[in-house]
Amino acid sequence: MSRYKTRKGKEVVFLVAMAILTFVGILPLFHIIVTVFTEGLPVIAERGFTFLTGTLSNGGIGPAIAGTFILMFLSSLIGLPVALLVGIYAYEYPNSLIGRWTKTLLQIMLEFPTILVGVFVMNIVAIPMGTYSGFAGAFALAVILMPYVAVYTQEAMRQIPFTYREASFGLGLSRIKIISRILVPLSKRGILTGVLIGMAKVAGETAPLLFTVGGLYQSYPTSITKPIGAIPLLIYTLIQSPSNADHAMAWGASLVLLLIFLLIFIPVRASLKEVRL
Amino acid sequence: MEKKQNSLIKTAIVGIVIVISPLLSGCITSNESVTLRTTGATFPQYQIQKWIDIYQQSHPDIKIEYEGGGSGHGQEAFLQGLTQVGRTDPPVKEDTWNKLLNTGDQPLQFPEIVGAVVVAFNLPGINELKLSREILVDIFMGYIEYWDNESIEQLNPEANLPHEKIKVIHRSDSSGTTAIFTTYLSLISEKWANRVGAGKTVDWPVDKMGRGLAGKGNPGVVTILKQTEGSICYTELSFVIEENLKIASIENKNGKFIKPVTETIQSAVSQVSSFIPDPTEGYKEDVKQLLDAPGDNTYPIVAFSHLLVWQNKDGKHYSPEEAKAIKGFLTWILTEGQKKENIAPGYVALPSEVAQIGLNAVNTIQS
Amino acid sequence: MPLFPFFLRYFRRKKNEDTLHFKNIKRIDTLKVITSPAIIFVLLLFVWMLTVYFYNALPAFIREGLEVYFRNTWQAAEEASKEYYGLAAPIWGTIYTSIIAILIALPISIADSVFVVDYAPKKVKNFFIIISDMMAGLPTIIYGIWGAFVLVPFLQKYVMMPLYKHLSFIPIFSSPPITGYSYFSAGILLGIMVTPFASAIIREAYQMVPFTYREATLSLGLTRYEATKILLGYIKPAIFSGAILAFGRAVGETVAVSLVIGNTFNLSIGLFAPGYTISSLIANQFGNAFIYKHMLPALYAGGLALFIIGLIVNVVGLYLLKRWQKNVEI
Numbered sequence: 018m019s020r021y022k023t024r025k026g027k028e029v030v031f032l033v034a035m036a037i038l039t040f041v042g043i044l045p046l047f048h049i050i051v052t053v054f055t056e057g058l059p060v061i062a063e064r065g066f067t068f069l070t071g072t073l074s075n076g077g078i079g080p081a082i083a084g085t086f087i088l089m090f091l092s093s094l095i096g097l098p099v100a101l102l103v104g105i106y107a108y109e110y111p112n113s114l115i116g117r118w119t120k121t122l123l124q125i126m127l128e129f130p131t132i133l134v135g136v137f138v139m140n141i142v143a144i145p146m147g148t149y150s151g152f153a154g155a156f157a158l159a160v161i162l163m164p165y166v167a168v169y170t171q172e173a174m175r176q177i178p179f180t181y182r183e184a185s186f187g188l189g190l191s192r193i194k195i196i197s198r199i200l201v202p203l204s205k206r207g208i209l210t211g212v213l214i215g216m217a218k219v220a221g222e223t224a225p226l227l228f229t230v231g232g233l234y235q236s237y238p239t240s241i242t243k244p245i246g247a248i249p250l251l252i253y254t255l256i257q258s259p260s261n262a263d264h265a266m267a268w269g270a271s272l273v274l275l276l277i278f279l280l281i282f283i284p285v286r287a288s289l290k291e292v293r294l
Numbered sequence: 295m296e297k298k299q300n301s302l303i304k305t306a307i308v309g310i311v312i313v314i315s316p317l318l319s320g321c322i323t324s325n326e327s328v329t330l331r332t333t334g335a336t337f338p339q340y341q342i343q344k345w346i347d348i349y350q351q352s353h354p355d356i357k358i359e360y361e362g363g364g365s366g367h368g369q370e371a372f373l374q375g376l377t378q379v380g381r382t383d384p385p386v387k388e389d390t391w392n393k394l395l396n397t398g399d400q401p402l403q404f405p406e407i408v409g410a411v412v413v414a415f416n417l418p419g420i421n422e423l424k425l426s427r428e429i430l431v432d433i434f435m436g437y438i439e440y441w442d443n444e445s446i447e448q449l450n451p452e453a454n455l456p457h458e459k460i461k462v463i464h465r466s467d468s469s470g471t472t473a474i475f476t477t478y479l480s481l482i483s484e485k486w487a488n489r490v491g492a493g494k495t496v497d498w499p500v501d502k503m504g505r506g507l508a509g510k511g512n513p514g515v516v517t518i519l520k521q522t523e524g525s526i527c528y529t530e531l532s533f534v535i536e537e538n539l540k541i542a543s544i545e546n547k548n549g550k551f552i553k554p555v556t557e558t559i560q561s562a563v564s565q566v567s568s569f570i571p572d573p574t575e576g577y578k579e580d581v582k583q584l585l586d587a588p589g590d591n592t593y594p595i596v597a598f599s600h601l602l603v604w605q606n607k608d609g610k611h612y613s614p615e616e617a618k619a620i621k622g623f624l625t626w627i628l629t630e631g632q633k634k635e636n637i638a639p640g641y642v643a644l645p646s647e648v649a650q651i652g653l654n655a656v657n658t659i660q661s
Numbered sequence: 662m663p664l665f666p667f668f669l670r671y672f673r674r675k676k677n678e679d680t681l682h683f684k685n686i687k688r689i690d691t692l693k694v695i696t697s698p699a700i701i702f703v704l705l706l707f708v709w710m711l712t713v714y715f716y717n718a719l720p721a722f723i724r725e726g727l728e729v730y731f732r733n734t735w736q737a738a739e740e741a742s743k744e745y746y747g748l749a750a751p752i753w754g755t756i757y758t759s760i761i762a763i764l765i766a767l768p769i770s771i772a773d774s775v776f777v778v779d780y781a782p783k784k785v786k787n788f789f790i791i792i793s794d795m796m797a798g799l800p801t802i803i804y805g806i807w808g809a810f811v812l813v814p815f816l817q818k819y820v821m822m823p824l825y826k827h828l829s830f831i832p833i834f835s836s837p838p839i840t841g842y843s844y845f846s847a848g849i850l851l852g853i854m855v856t857p858f859a860s861a862i863i864r865e866a867y868q869m870v871p872f873t874y875r876e877a878t879l880s881l882g883l884t885r886y887e888a889t890k891i892l893l894g895y896i897k898p899a900i901f902s903g904a905i906l907a908f909g910r911a912v913g914e915t916v917a918v919s920l921v922i923g924n925t926f927n928l929s930i931g932l933f934a935p936g937y938t939i940s941s942l943i944a945n946q947f948g949n950a951f952i953y954k955h956m957l958p959a960l961y962a963g964g965l966a967l968f969i970i971g972l973i974v975n976v977v978g979l980y981l982l983k984r985w986q987k988n989v990e991i
Contacts, residue, residue: 024884024886024887025884027884027886028884028885028886028887030886031885031886031889032885032886034772035772035775035776036772036776038768038769038771038772038773039769039772039773039776039789041769042769042770042772042773042856042860043773043789043792043793043796045796045807045853046792046795046796046799048807048811049799049803049804049807052807052811053803053806053807072357074346074347074350098699099699099702099703102695102696102698102699102700103696103699103700103703105692105696106693106696106697106699106700109692109696110693115700115704118704119700119703119704121976121979122703122704122707124975124979125971125972125975125976125979126707128906128909128910128913128971128975129913129971129975130912130913130914130915130940130967130968130971131913131915132913132915132940132943132944132964132967133710133714133913133964133967133968133971134710136943136947136961136964137710137713137714139947140713140717141709141713143376144374147374147375147376148375148376149376160706163703191691191692192690192691192692193691193692193695196692214798217798218798220800221798221799221800221801221802221803222800222801223800223801223802223805223915223916224801224915224916224940224944227915227916227944227947227948228947228948231331231359231361231376232359232361233329233359234359235329235346235350235357235358235359236327236329236357243329244331244359249800249801249802249916252802252805252806253802253805253916253920254362256805256806256809256810256920257509257510257511257513257514257517257920258513258517259513259514259516259517259520259533259536259537260513260536260537264810267806268806271802271803271806274800274802274803275799275800275803278798278799278800282794282795282798286791286794286795363948363949364948364949365949366948366949366952366953367948367949369949369952370948370949370950370951370952371948373951373952374951387739389739389741389954390952459837459839461839461840466924466925466945466946467945467946467948467949468737468946468949468952468953491738491743493737493738493739494737494739494949495735495737496736496737497734497735497736497926498925498926501925501926501927502733502926502927502928504836504837504927504929504931504934504935505839506925506927506935507839507840507842507923507924507925507935508923508924508925508935509924510924510945518840518842521814521840521841522839522840524839525839525840
């Protein structure tokens with residue numbers, strides 16, 4: 018009987034410990050969100066629209082917001098076509114040598130230290146060009162975006178029942194037709210999800226921008242071959258300043274960044290059961 | 295269900311496009327303005343930012359981006375053409391100068407402002423602290439471990455020093471402030487010169503004792519100081535004023551304990567006739583010239599901070615508009631900018647003959 | 662465009678040869694032709710990156726040999742002859758903080774997986790998965806600002822100080838929590854950041870445990886603790902690879918860590934001492950490395966080490982995971 022009791026006792030301890038650990042695991046997220054709102058909202062409320070459109074000396078982060086969107090857009094422009102093709106290849110030739118390599122490589126790139134991408138791009142783009150630029154930043158971000166979209170593309174297409182493929186082959190369609198007319202449209206939703214996840218990732222990245230974009234906060238960007246700003250990079254600079262005014266600004270900017278992230282994340286999450294980032 | 299989700303994603307994409315497009319169009323239609331970029335030393339940060347603010351108000355068509363990163367980064371970014379105006383506290387060394395010349399353009403270097411490196415501390419309840427030369431060196435060497443060390447107490451009998459370890463904060467990046475400070479320490483102490491030496495980054499002995507901490511840029515250092523009781527750091531005077539930190543009085547050449555204020559810094563500048571080489575041979579300048587200057591009322595750690603700019607031979611580095619804007623801004627800095635109302639707290643204007651050397655150099659920039 | 666048709670012709674001829682000698686007749690694969698450039702681009706990019714790091718790091722190896730990884734000096738001097746760079750402290754910091762991160766992430770993610778799979782009602786389950794995904798995707802700079810302004814002061818006051826006060830005779834607690842910027846803070850922050858990645862892998866694996874196993878444990882009349890223990894034993898390899906992959910993430914994280922690690926060349930076992938990591942070293946020093954003669958190669962050597970650690974960790978982690986998945990499927 019007492020043996021049963023100790024067993025039961027162990028079970029209770031186990032359940033309690035598990036509940037506590039689970040709770041501790043999700044606690045930080047709530048604390049982060051609450052803190053970002055409580056610290057950031059007053060700053061934005063106080064400065065109002067200027068915070069979102071003004072330049073740094075006017076107390077706003079407008080150019081940084083513009084820069085982040087431009088970088089998102091440009092990096093998608095560079096990264097998406099490559100990513101889609103790579104994803105399709107990985108789906109279509111999963112067992113060939115290159116196909117296997119590609120799949121492993123994509124997984125590795127997903128996990129890859131992003132600072133290394135930044136340094137690499139500085140080396141091959143920013144220094145030869147002789148200037149920091151939006152293009153260099155977008156290129157670095159594209160390298161980071163690419164594996165996400167490729168993996169999602171491949172996964173989304175793999176989810177389509179094999180019978181569709183068989184049926185299409187039965188109709189005598191060529192591979193390219195099957196992919197472009199049947200499989201891609203069918204897996205549209207999964208691919209779009211991948212695209213949005215890639216963009217969410219790209220919007221929040223800091224390390225790849227450290228040595229590539231330079232920063233531009235006093236005026237709006239005019240050219241992709243010139244330096245450009247980004248919200249995460251601006252936050253990184255502001256945090257390292259001693260002045261409380263800069264810290265307030267950093268919290269405000271963090272709130273904006275968080276909202277951009279949620280704006281992308283929520284629809285994605287609503288459309289899919291599980292998202293792997 | 296699927297349709298609903300599909301439309302959600304579509305809405306999201308449409309939403310993003312809607313947000314982006316006015317921004318993009320806004321960029322295209324924005325009126326023609328020239329953007330200049332200045333990068334490097336954080337020593338003159340508050341001064342530069344003040345100049346930029348004032349200048350942008352009277353010249354709305356010119357935007358100036360301030361970027362920190364330290365003197366080392368300033369020299370590097372300037373060399374790579376990643377910034378238009380580099381900032382460095384210590385003059386460029388000959389090696390780097392040759393690299394600059396190898397680009398085929400002529401670099402120009404001249405002082406922009408005078409500032410002081412101060413020793414700030416965070417000891418609650420203590421406002422005044424005197425540090426003799428020896429103590430100063432020993433603290434940064436790590437020889438003195440606790441605040442209530444005998445030698446410090448003897449010098450500061452009225453201060454109630456805690457039995458707490460001294461945490462020494464230094465820079466993590468390649469820094470002109472560090473160069474000035476370590477050059478000064480090498481100047482007053484052979485021990486320091488032999489063991490540690492001078493440079494934009496040095497191997498801090500305190501790091502290996504676990505009592506060293508590092509911050510990026512003067513802002514980073516001051517941030518850590520504010521958060522850390524029992525710490526000490528070196529930084530530029532303006533940061534101390536801006537953040538209301540406590541400053542130590544440092545023993546000067548004549549054995550007097552002096553706090554850095556405008557008069558004591560000015561005294562250093564007036565005590566020595568500064569030698570500024572031709573801006574085309576900037577590397578010949580000596581950092582030491584304003585350090586440890588004589589005079590009873592002279593603060594010992596004073597230095598010029600410098601600007602780097604290209605002569606722009608054959609338009610190698612700047613477009614004509616940029617060259618014009620750079621010339622305008624730098625001329626303004628060296629004339630209007632040196633007036634009392636445009637000097638930020640903690641800095642001292644250049645002697646007029648030094649400013650003139652800079653002006654002559656600026657006039658040779660080709661547009 | 663003379664190049665492209667030639668390229669096609671070449672392709673075709675090769676295919677024809679193939680068909681003549683070996684296989685059944687096949688048309689040229691247009692899909693392959695279209696997708697191949699992208700594949701080649703990505704593979705080349707990767708090789709290029711490795712080359713850039715290796716090539717730029719080479720001078721450091723020539724000058725200092727492998728000592729560049731094993732010495733703890735960071736001497737940037739104006740005179741080139743006095744320069745000496747050793748990466749021991751950042752390498753130690755990288756590994757130390759990542760291990761702390763795993764020690765934190767592992768129990769949490771295991772508990773989270775068990776809870777989500779075994780106990781949570783469907784709605785709660787979904788909620789937890791959403792939370793986990795959000796944590797995985799949250800911009801790292803937001804972790805950074807929260808870490809620097811909220812987490813570090815909290816840890817210093819309520820965790821490090823008491824531990825130091827009462828347990829400083831234990832070596833790892835022996836260094837005073839001077840500022841709170843330390844291996845410990847960085848490790849905790851990293852642990853929070855990598856938990857969702859470990860969770861995702863472990864949760865998936867735990868879900869894949871065949872139903873018959875669950876039935877079997879129940880039929881034995883085991884308590885939930887005992888049953889879970891057995892089931893977790895079954896997915897041990899997946900837990901292991903989850904830990905490895907999370908370690909890989911922790912090793913590469915840059916901005917959040919650089920804001921809380923303290924950035925000093927310190928090599929200490931003391932949890933509360935400040936230190937450095939490779940990635941924050943690069944973030945701090947790369948911007949001024951060019952003006953020194955020998956610093957840049959040393960930084961690239963650091964990057965190369967990071968590159969290779971990342972590569973090995975990921976390949977091993979993925980390999981183990983795949984092998985385990987295959988076993989389960991059979």
